[in-house]
Amino acid sequence: MWIPVATLDEFRNGRLVVRVQGEKTPVLLFYTGEEVFAIADICTHDKNPLSDGPVEGETIQCTRHGARFNLRTGKATLPAPRPVKAYKTKLEAGQVWLEV
Ligand code: FES
Secondary structure: OEEEEEEHHHOEOOEEEEOOOOOOOOEEEEEOOOOEEEEEOOOOOOOOOOOOOOEEOOEEEOOOOOOEEEOOOOOEOOOOOOOOOEEOEEEEOOEEEEEO
């Protein structure tokens, strides 16, 4: 099911954290200038929010111990033991949609 979660004018520095009904953790939205990525905003190593981490290409880094997560797929590097949930998104006329 696709749900509208935000509009691009709500983003700051390309980022926005939203609460989505039915999802246990907040969702980090990241706007590249062309598309929006969406992953759960929680590190699988020790539950640190990922939203403040530095981004390089399609990768965001946890600020606590340095695990990296792919913003498109959720794939993780150590010390994170597993990926974060990644969501499909679409962008239509400034409206961000998330598939849940
Ligand atoms: S809490 Fe994120 S790497 Fe440890």
